[in-house]
Amino acid sequence: MTDVVDVEPGVQLDPTEQLDRLLRDLRSSRSGLSSRDAQRRLVHVGTNELRRRGGRTWPRELVRQFTHPLALLLWAAAGLAWLVGIEPVAIAIVAVIVINAAFAFVQEQHAEKAVEALAAYLPMRAKVLRDGRVAEIEAIQLVPGDVLIIEEGDRISADARLLDGGIEVDLSALTGEALPAFRSADLLDSQVPLLQARDLVFSGTTCTEGEARAVVFATGMRTELGRIAALSERVERDESPLEHQVRRVAWLIALISVLMGVAFIPVATLGAGLSFLNAVIFAVGLLVGNVPEGLLPVITLALAIGVRGLARRGAVVKRLSAVETLGSTDVICTDKTGTLTENRMRVTVIHTATGTHTLDPDRPPPGEATLIHLATAMAACNNARIDDPDHTTGDPTEVAMLGAGVLLGVSLDPDERLRRRRSQFHFDPSLKRMSTLDADDQGHTWLHTKGAPETVLPLCATELDTDGHPRPLTPARRGELADLVDTQAQRGLRVLAVAERPLAPDAAPTDRDQAERDLTLLGLVAMVDPPRPEVADAVAHCHTAGIRIIVITGDHGLTAAAIAKQVGITRTEPTVITGYELDRMSETDLDTLLAGPSELIFARSSPEAKLRIADALRDAGHVVAMTGDGVNDAPALRRADIGIAMGRSGTDVAREASTMVLTDDNFATITAAVQAGRRVYDNIRKFILYIFAHATPEVTPFVVFALSGGAVPLPLTVLQLLAFDVGTETLPALALGREPAEPGLMQRPPRKRSEPVIRAPMLLRAWLFLGLICAALEMAGFFYVLLKAGWHPGAPTDVGTPLHHAYQQATTMTFLGMVAGQIGTAFAARTERASLRSIGVLSNPLLLWGIAFELVLAAAIIYLPPLQSVLGTAPLTLDMLALTVPFPIIVWGADELRRWLLRRTNKHAAIT
Missing domain, CATH: 2.70.150.10 (Calcium-transporting ATPase, cytoplasmic transduction domain A)
Known part of the structure; x- marks a missing residue:
């Protein structure tokens, strides 16, 4: 350096x-x-x-899988089992830790590669x-x-x-x-x-x-x-807010599990009369039953899948956490040009002192002096290139003006334009104009200016008349021009003013204020940029989803209002605020304006205005998505919850500052991204519900065993519980992350920023509704087998007793009852309020494959001798299997009835 x-x-x-x-x-x-x-x-x-060139990071990532809170909880359970001499259980728990860590590591590596692969969608140009x-x-x-x-x-x-x-x-x-x-x-x-x-x-x-x-x-x-x-090379992985929130929940689960396990040991030994060994077995089972092993990797993978899906739809999301934020967006601040419109400018009308000229490629206007001056200025004050009709480079507005100049008979080669140019005053977003100092073939120097009429016209002292000579620009003529600008803007046309000023070759000013004065107006150029056809539907989806749309544009207010009306953003007469009016507003006035019911359009706004509006909306508690494409848009894009840059027309600075990049510059893609964000968030909640619903049926056998004082043999062994957690639960959970969107997804209001992913109603549904039903069914199956074999409370079921085989069948029946209840829970978790029929029973083939896999695995555990000897299972008879067949239907049906009552209650509440 x-x-x-x-x-x-x-x-x-x-x-x-x-x-x-x-x-x-x-x-x-x-x-x-x-x-x-x-x-x-x-x-x-x-x-x-x-x-x-740095070292490998995967060993550190792999170690992290063995030390997160849920893994630490399992380590504690394994250590406890080893201390009291039940080595097979300790070894099995360690095996579960290893399997789960390997699975989580593979999923996180897949997620990391999914995010890194997005670079292919957005190469630096x-x-x-x-x-x-x-x-x-x-x-x-x-x-x-x-x-x-x-x-x-x-x-x-x-x-x-x-x-x-x-x-x-x-x-x-x-x-x-x-x-x-x-x-x-x-x-x-x-x-x-x-x-x-x-x-x-x-x-x-x-x-x-x-x-x-x-x-x-x-x-x-x-x-x-x-x-x-x-x-210095250091790569750190950022934890998303969702992952942070779930990690906190994991610590809470770990704390509750440890406290329950420690508290139940004296309760089981002193109150229920269990031996210390049986009490420790109970504690180990309680710990293992409370651990949702697949929670963290499944969430990471679901977010990564959401990011990849958005990229295929044209929205490149640069952070996993942004998927979660998209689901709660309630205000979209959008630009007009290129986002709501096609960004394919074409000059249609030119107004000069000689009259109004319609620009038709088949019928070019006459080559009068005023139009030649205008065309020369449009070609000189320009940085675009037209190498051929299919290969253009530069801003669409400048490309359109170059094309108009060609129709008027003036074509300036880019190299010749650069040779003639002496200096340039670049386009200033706050001044809304650009000027160049150019030499002509006779050695004269001219200042050429183009920009918004309200910033160029005040600098003009004269206007080029029909003979090509300057004449004073009278107040009456200024009024005519202002009316003309408003009329064209109301039709949705963008209007620019073009002016010139002759300069002495040896006295060319270097100060912008000195150069851009005493100009001669050449004419007004009106161009059309038609709205994108798909934007209207996207806007309608936003309105039904409770998302407010605010237009912030550097264009004329009437032009922006016309486009906003055409695409359906405004349904009544909007409130149009100019940049000048916004600058004069106090923070209180701006807060009041944004909090009101008015449909808002901020016209002739500077990038600083975007930042101010984003700040005001965020302070009011809104989740804001903000579009931008320029260098000065970068602060607003960083400040917004979701900064959205244009992939085609946007600058590199804007793309780097943004959270999401639209590869097609299309507003409809923003709506699709919000919908996808809501879907991913819903699916995360679905598989969290699915995983948590199994805590109650997993813990219940150990609670029954402890409260009976050992009179009821342990309905489920710890090894069978581990087989259930690791073998049958994971694939359906992953499949729920791919659920299609529920009906009415975009008819719901946005969720609040402060709303946690895990809420009390979800836990009540998981633990005390679905979990209790599954627990009751599995225990019914367990007691059915034992009672049928002649068992009574306190009867011995140890190895060598007549009831030992029946006891093994009974624990196997508990295991199968949990699997059957799990299937019903998977179908119930697919919707939160809608009926299963509305989304289709077969609409998630991955879930069907996951259920098929767990059934095959359950059959192997029940009927294969090697697995029987390891897990203590025994083959079930046909009547036992028949008893479990309706379990999934009972679980799903009960939740379907609950959801029907919920919909009916809400419907009656809405009517009243």
């Missing part, structure tokens, strides 16, 4: 000579490389990416000169010798030397400096540290203003950023 750019003593370097030497050494030119040469260099130097023309390539394909085209908002992806132009660069990623630094091709620094050289730009930094071209001299790990990455 202390490298110094050095030269020979006494040698005065010329910037042009230095550049020529660099280009010679890189075997490149100012027109860039050919595609074939670039491919050869890519093979030789490798891809432009930072590669991991770079604009370069290849084969003499501008091409957009993936940044990893950059090679030394490439000529970069750097524009405002671009992330610089390689170390490069500027060839021409000047830019402001944010170097904070390398130097920590918050203020942007100016870099120019005309500044040649020597005897300074490398990062301070004002003619160099570096990978990992961002261009915040200006345009330039630069030749790449270092890529990948050879860049300054690569050096830093090689020195």
Whole structure:
């Protein structure tokens, strides 16, 4: 980081000579490389990416699976069993810990790879000169010798030397400096540290203003950023809020389980008269029965699956936790251009002092002087390129103006435009205009300006008349122009004003305020950007889902209102707030406005306004999704709960600051993401309910054994319980994470930010409704077998007694009863309120396969001799099997009845 750019003593370097030497050494030119040469260099130097050189992280991740709270609880149970001499149980519990840790590790690795794979959906892009023309390539394909085209908002992806132009660069990623630094091709620094050289730009930094071209001299790990990455590489996995919340619940479960186990040992020995050994067996069973082993890995995998599904729909989510947040979004602040509309601008009408001209490709307007001046200004004050009709580069508005200029007979080659340009005042989001200083063929210098009419017209003193001469811009004419802008805006057209000013060649102003004054208005250009056809349905879904939509745009208020009405965002007369009005509002006034019932459109708004609106909404307790695409949108995107950047039209800075990137720039994708977020959140709750519902039937056998004082033999052995937890529970739980969305998912209001994933009604349904029913059924099966064999309370069932085989069948019956109840619970957990018929019994084939697997596994445990000897099971007779057949239907049917009563009660409550 202390490298110094050095030269020979006494040698005065010329910037042009230095550049020529660099280009010679890189075997490149100012027109860039050919595609074939670039491919050869890519093979030789490798891809432009930072590669991991640090040690492996998987051993640490694997160790973590053995030390989370639920695993620690099982370790305690294994240690307790070993201390009292029941080694087979201790060994079995350790085996469960190992199996569960391996399963969780595999799932988390899968989840991590799923998130890392999203990079393929969102490759960093770079604009370069290849084969003499501008091409957009993936940044990893950059090679030394490439000529970069750097524009405002671009992330610089390689170390490069500027060839021409000047830019402001944010170097904070390398130097920590918050203020942007100016870099120019005309500044040649020597005897300074490398990062301070004002003619160099570096990978990992961002261009915040200006345009330039630069030749790449270092890529990948050879860049300054690569050096830093090689020195300090640390990869930490962030825990999502949902995982944090579930981990806290896991600690709570562990604490309750330990307290129950410790408390029941003296109760069982002193109160129930059990031996100390039987009391410890009971405690171990209680601990194991309370542990939802698959909870954490299943949640991680479900979130990862949700992220992958969203990516396929065009929404690249960069954090697992964002899936959870999407489900509770209740306000969407959206831009207009490109999000609600197609972002395919086309100039339709031009208004000048000579009249109104409709732009028709088949019937171009006459080539009068005023229109020629207008077309020249549109072509000069422009940074877009049209290489051919199918290959355009640049902002859609500028592309549309270039196309209009061609129809008017003025076509300016990009290289010629760059040769004529003397300087540029870049588009300023707060000023809403852009200007360039250009020379013509006669050597005259002109200022060309384009921008929002309300910011350009006040700077105009004259207007070009029908003869091509300036005439005073009277107040009456200004009123006509204002009415004209409003009329076009009400039709949903975007209107820009174009102006010019002749300048003396030797007195070109460098100050923007001095340059942009005393302008001559050339005309008003109206262009259409039609709404996306799919947005209207998406907006309707948002309204029924209780999601408020606020439009925040830099466009004219009437244009935004017209588009908002066309897509259904506004259903009454909206309240339109201009940027000027917003700036004059106090925080209290803004809070009152946002809290009111009005449909809001913020027009001519600056990026700072987005940040202020996001702050106000979040302070009011709303979960906010905010769209943005510019450099200055980055603070608002970071502040919003879900920052949404545009993948096509957005800048690299906006994409990096965002939580989610739309690869298609489409508002409908936001609605789809919210729906997917709700679905994933619902499915997480479903399999948490499914897992928790088994705690009651798992604990009940040990409670019956303890409370009977040993008169009732243990209805389920610890080894059988472990087989149930590990073998039959996991696959159906995973399948519930793939459940289709319930009917009415987008008719529900958004959940509150503070609502926990595990709530009291869920626990009551799991433990005291579904769990109690399953427990009653399994115990009924257990006592059926024992009583049929002639057992009475207190009768011996140990090895060698006449009732021992019947006892083994009875415990096997308890195991099978739990499996049968588990199947009913799986179907009941598929919906929270809707009937199973409404979503389809067969609509989740993965669940059916999971149930088939657990039935096959249960049959193997019951009928295969090797497993019988290990787990203490015995084959069941046909009447025993027949008794368990209705168990799933009873469990599911009881919950179906509960949900029907719940729907009916809510319906009556709504009517009254």
